[in-house]
Amino acid sequence: MRSLREISECLEKKGLKLNGPLARQDGDQSTLYAFVEVSRDSKGHQKPSNLALKKVTKELSDDGVIVKFILNDISNIDFETGLRATLLHAFPNLIRNSFLTIGKGGGVVWIVPKGVAVRSSIEEITSRATIYLENAGVSLVEVKLTTDENLPSKTAILGELRIAAPIAAEGLAERLSAKGFVKPPIDYLNRHLDALRRSNHVVRRRDARYCLTASAMKILGTVKRRSSPDITRFLDLARRGE
Numbered sequence: 001m002r003s004l005r006e007i008s009e010c011l012e013k014k015g016l017k018l019n020g021p022l023a024r025q026d027g028d029q030s031t032l033y034a035f036v037e038v039s040r041d042s043k044g045h046q047k048p049s050n051l052a053l054k055k056v057t058k059e060l061s062d063d064g065v066i067v068k069f070i071l072n073d074i075s076n077i078d079f080e081t082g083l084r085a086t087l088l089h090a091f092p093n094l095i096r097n098s099f100l101t102i103g104k105g106g107g108v109v110w111i112v113p114k115g116v117a118v119r120s121s122i123e124e125i126t127s128r129a130t131i132y133l134e135n136a137g138v139s140l141v142e143v144k145l146t147t148d149e150n151l152p153s154k155t156a157i158l159g160e161l162r163i164a165a166p167i168a169a170e171g172l173a174e175r176l177s178a179k180g181f182v183k184p185p186i187d188y189l190n191r192h193l194d195a196l197r198r199s200n201h202v203v204r205r206r207d208a209r210y211c212l213t214a215s216a217m218k219i220l221g222t223v224k225r226r227s228s229p230d231i232t233r234f235l236d237l238a239r240r241g242e
Contacts, residue, residue, distance in 0.1 A: 007032065007065055014056050015048065019072045023131065031066045033131050038071045038085060046073075050089045070132050079136045080187060083109070086132050091125060094118040099185035106139035110185055112146050119145075146188075152181045154192055158201060158216055166209035169193060 002010070004022045011018060011034055019035040039047050053069055060067050071089055073082040080100040087098050087109075097112040109129045111118065118125070122143060130140045152160070160175055161167065167175070169189050177183035193210055196202040201216040212220075 002063075002065060004032070007060075007067070008034075010060070011036075011056070011067070014059075015052075016056065020135070022067075023135075031068060033070055034067050035070045035072055035135060038073050038082075040073070046085065050092065053089060068128070070128070070135065079132075083129065083132050086128060087111070087125065090128055091118075091121060094121055095125070097191075099188045101183075101185040102138060103141075106141040107133050108141050109133075109143045110146055110149075110188065111143060149182045150180070151184050151188065152176045152192075154196060156181065157189070157192055158196065158212065158220060161202060161210060161212050162217070162220060165211040166205060166207075168207075168209050172210070 008018060008022055016034070017037040019037050023033045023035075024031065036048075036053070041047055057067060057069070069086070069089060071082055071085040072079070073085050083100055084098045087095050094114055094117060095111055096114050099110040099112075101108045101110070109125075111125065126140065126143045129143060133140050156176065156179075157172070160172060160179065164172065164175055169186055173184055173186060173189055176189075193202060193204070196216075197204055200213055201219070202210050203213055204210055
């Protein structure tokens with residue numbers, strides 16, 4: 001059986017840049033985890049590609065060595081990007097996207113699944129996320145599926161923006177949480193806001209605060225009653241002194 005040093009040298013000869021020594025998770029002596037540095041080209045394509053990494057995995061597997069990759073994306077110092085790259089590489093048929101929130105107790109990984117089949121692989125997903133976060137000094141608290149949680153939809157985000165604008169993403173997350181939604185990860189919220197911006201429903205000001213566009217107001221419509229959003233906004237602005 002090859003030594004860890006021999007396997008590391010083999011990976012480097014195949015063009016992979018390791019960010020640390022090979023690791024084994026407690027209780028798992030058959031699988032090695034390799035922390036591999038990845039970057040992005042001018043078009044945003046990952047280098048080395050997932051196809052290249054799968055080829056290396058297959059070659060080593062045929063040689064009796066099981067290696068799973070933990071990807072560290074040097075294009076973005078935010079290790080949430082690396083976690084997302086790692087999970088999408090490992091579970092391309094199960095995961096559509098992932099987000100990370102970090103609190104005092106550790107990190108919560110949110111998975112946007114491609115289907116119900118993801119549930120049968122939660123344990124393996126949790127294992128991969130645990131190893132990645134521990135390498136960054138963060139403990140994993142829980143892996144959650146977005147489909148199981150009461151996260152705000154784009155319509156809910158627009159509705160709260162109508163009342164609270166102009167407002168930054170962090171403040172919007174707090175307000176949505178106060179309305180009974182699970183507090184969304186900031187990256188989750190930013191991605192929804194970016195999608196709404198591209199569809200000309202919101203604008204992002206230079207101070208990073210968001211407002212609705214006229215087209216969004218037209219879609220949301222008006223309600224002529226005492227509890228209408230417009231009256232609620234007026235009262236909210238008065239309370240905030242704006």
